[in-house]
Amino acid sequence: MIRIVVSAALVAATMHGTAHAAADANEESRAVARSIFKELIEIDTSESGQGSTPAALAIAQRMKDAGFAESDIVVAGPNPRKQNVVVRLRGNGHKKPVLLIGHLDVVEARRSDWTTDPYQFVEKDGYFYGRGTQDMKDGDAIMAATLIRLKKEKFRSDRDIILALTADEEGAGDNGVDWLLKNRRDLIDAEFVLNHDGGGVLLENGKAVQMEVTASEKVYADFQLSTTNPGGHSSLPVPENAIYALSQGLTRLARYEFPFELNNVTRAYYEQIASRATGQRATDLKAMLATPPDQQAIARLSKDSIDHAIVRTTCVATRLEAGHANNALPQKANAVVNCRILPGHSPEEVRQTLIEVLDDSRIKVSYIATGGEIRETAPAAKGFQPPPLREDVIEPLRKVAGKMWPGTPVITSMAAGATDGVYTSAAGLPTYIVGGEAIERDDIRAHGQDERIAVKSFNRAVDFYYEYLREVVNYRK
Structure with a gap:
């Protein structure tokens, strides 16, 4: 009996020492x-x-x-x-x-x-x-x-x-x-x-x-939006200058939503979340996963930036450059639009969508390749x-x-x-x-x-x- 008690004590001491050593190793x-x-x-x-x-x-x-x-x-x-x-x-x-x-x-x-x-x-x-x-x-x-x-x-x-x-x-x-x-x-x-x-x-x-x-x-892609204009003296402003054309196009892009889409990974992701969610979010998740998906539920969920980005391709203007003098109408305006593209879609497909959304022949949409080269078209390869x-x-x-x-x-x-x-x-x-x-x-x-x-x-x-x-x-x- 005594030997058993001693052995148990030794085991407990050994376990305590091992845990202490592990804690020290973690701290180190x-x-x-x-x-x-x-x-x-x-x-x-x-x-x-x-x-x-x-x-x-x-x-x-x-x-x-x-x-x-x-x-x-x-x-x-x-x-x-x-x-x-x-x-x-x-x-x-x-x-x-x-x-x-x-x-x-x-x-x-x-x-x-x-x-x-x-x-x-x-x-x-x-x-x-x-x-x-x-x-x-x-x-x-x-x-x-x-x-x-x-x-x-x-x-x-x-x-x-x-x-x-x-x-x-x-x-x-x-x-x-x-x-x-x-x-x-x-x-x-x-x-x-x-x-x-x-x-x-x-x-x-x-x-x-x-x-x-x-x-x-998602697939990463940068696009350059550029527009030109003869310009002129700033004392004789005209609305159809380069900045105006580009800003109007960017406003249309900001209001545009790429189509809602789930793939096998994102559907499984939301199914797992829906099983644990509560309240309005749970209701909306289940409605979004239904066939057909509920558009009002999608709109409510999309107010969250994470959910918004998971269920659609996104494109946002990240850089602007225009003008050459404070007292001259701009002759050129450029913007960089950064896109994160859902798997199964290509950068060139998105470039064509941008052209349609901007809806202005004065705005040229080019692809910015790795290293900064400007190309007329974007890669046609789709995300893996x-x-x-x-x-x-x-x-x-x-x-x-x-x-x-x-x-x-x-x-x-x-x-x-x-x-x-x-x-x-x-x-x-x-x-x-x-x-x-x-x-x-x-x-x-x-x-x-x-x-x-x-x-x-x-x-x-x-x-x-x-x-x-x-x-x-x-x-x-």
Whole structure:
């Protein structure tokens, strides 16, 4: 009897010690992730800044310091400003690798627009502020810290884990994933891809309502709208000047709604949400899913920016340029219209729609290709179809999310934007967007002013990704 009691006590003490050790390891990993996060935020990787190379070199040094062999760390790219870093954590090679991807570049941010310096890592009021805190230096830091922790623990699995942090996802012309696939596919060839550029937990008033894994995404396309006019002296104004023509066209575009459309992923997404929704939203979701869909329900749901973007192609003017002098009528006016196109439709199809909606022969609609070239027509290729949902991606997500956010459903979704997954998917690498950050529905600030992530959310995401990645690479049916 005494021996049994002692054994039970030893077991309890051992379990307590193991839990304590795990907590310490989590804290250490959070500290590493925060340090990397700060370093990346304070490197201006925008197009007008330093480019991606300093960030890629910083990650390479972190990995070298963590004990990765130099042969498993490669910095490569098309030019000195646009280098990418690829790191390989070796497994036993029984299975093909899993590739983790994230981009190092960020969109432009002006200090005058922000309440903090966008390129300083600022912690205040329970948040980390800085350009890239949501898109997506948080994910870069988390993935890097996870590999460092696994390396320290001498973790081995049946497959290599490859991390590729790359340039120009935001559209400057030297996309790193595209370059690696075309020039160094040997570095990143994998069975499937986990993209950290999205996914995560959606919060409503602090409550987790869903964990998303994104298996489909829209196609990104930019168009230039241009119109010309002879101009003249500003003291003799005429209404039919270049700015007037363009502004009238943009007003018609702003009022235009692309057709409502659901695909297999978005229909499944809303079916899962509808089963848990309440009140008017539940009624509207069910009515939207009916055949035929209820148009009034769609209109009510579309007042939410997320729902609006999921069920239709969207196009919005993002830049305007006109005139050459304060006292002269403008001779030329240009606008950039950014479109996010539903799978199954092509940029050229949308360009033709824009021509119809603008309804003005004076407005020329051209396609802005990667790198900024202006082309008469747009690509005719349609967005890729979603890959099959892999059990070794979904089941570990359900397991870990269920432990960290009990009762929160895992929902397959479509990204309202577009990511580097367009390149990996087109190259035959099934790609899934998975992250662990929890963000309030009304606090999505990617690309916006005072971009931020909650400190608590970031720390939990570090814990999540470590657990999730271990489950993925060790998955057994």
